[in-house]
Amino acid sequence: MCLHGIGSSSAAFAHQLADLSTVARVVAWDAPGYAASPDPQAAPGLDGYADTAAELIRERGGRAHVIGVSWGGVIALRLAARHPDLVAGLVIADSSRGSGTDQGRAEGMRRRAAELEASGAQEFAAARAPRLLSPDAPDGLVRAVTRTMAASVRLPGYAWAAETMAATDLTPDLARIDVPALVLCGEHDTVTGVEESQRIAGLLPRGVFVILAGAGHLANQEQPAAFNDWVRAQLRITALIPEFA
Template identity: 70%
Template sequence: MTGPITPIASITPLASIAPALHVEEAGSDGPLLLCLHGIGSSSAAFAPQLAELSAYVRVVAWDAPGYAKSADPEGPLDLDGFADAAASLIRERGASAHVLGVSWGGVIALRLAVRHPDLVDSLIVADSSAGSGTDPAKAAAMRQRAAELAELGPRAFAERRGPRLVSPDAPPGLVGRVVDTMAASVRLPGYAYAAESMAGADLRPEIPAITAPALVLCGDQDRVTGVEASQAIAGALHRAAYVIVKDAGHLANQERPEAFNAWVLSHLRITARIPERP
């Protein structure tokens, strides 16, 4: 279980945590928006945000260490290690960032805000939770995923898991894109490190210490973490708005990008004072 810690000012250089970290970037002006994907995904998940939000802010979406086009980390990473990698990425590109995390990315974002509050201007946490360590059965199931990936291989693993990430009425094309993205993104050992970081995380004691303003969103048909987990995050934060995204599953940012982006823009207009129009 992850326990409360004191925020730290210095971190290990990014190159020693995750050499050759790949990012997708769009937009050259405005505040930095760092996008952290879910455990079965990559920067490709943020194509709608890179395309639309980059007219207002500088959007950077990573492939987490050990995922997609990013190199494998030099050793095992826990949740703090992934958070520190994100912190290094922010420092390489500026003084601070607004951080958007989906699912596992949301857990990393919350941990980042605790460890490095000076780097986080605001949080957007979508379809996420306080970690799988909140429940022994969830933690055990999360740890089992690495063995499942090893047994099935990335394509069959993605075909088994991908369809559940969207709502039952999602367009078939979206299901195919989600499966293709997962198949191209997950591999060992990176996925195993990510799964263990989730299995060992219970951020419930830490979330109330976060001072950054936050927007918490969740698809109304999220069958993975569910609306209750997002409600618990929003309720524990000091400054948070909570939004249900209608007709969306676990990947609300991909399934309902227009509505999702509109809420993010509304949040950024308040926290980053971006203009109504670019």
């Protein structure tokens, strides 16, 4: 189960859907209020996003290994804390404990909705996308990330997601998430950063930390082959795939 970042959609997992589907059943969502998903009637809050993901997992037959990128990682961690029976393992990529760990980050996150409203999705995406990748990212990838973001974000969904991030500090939750967890971060991630991923891994009882060379904040898109190799290794460890058991 793949959960995308705050400025993205299921399209961000094209490489995972294509590659990992040879060894597992892979599902990627458009979060409520994003891309092809309808707008919720009210702000879901972090628990609402986590519970929606839990329902999707139940509908598809039980436990899942959950990949969460950035905001998706925050949702994945809350999902594992609220619904431990549904989560067999985690890959938390370029994520954080939430922007509520720092007042400045929280304020910056809350400003994003106004920026989106003022500039429109295309201009908003064009300004943000390059920051999500490493300095050496090819122009084609920058354009692809920009297109995905522009096609995915809208109000009020983006504003609700940003407020969720601003209000969240998952630090108290992490010690009770007792599943195998791979915490992965691109070496050039300047959005959430290596140190934050290290903190998450250190607080998770079964957390392992990996730096992915040559990647920025969107490691699964910038270095998909290496990212997918790590996911396969994690699936092998958790024995979700019968031939790896």
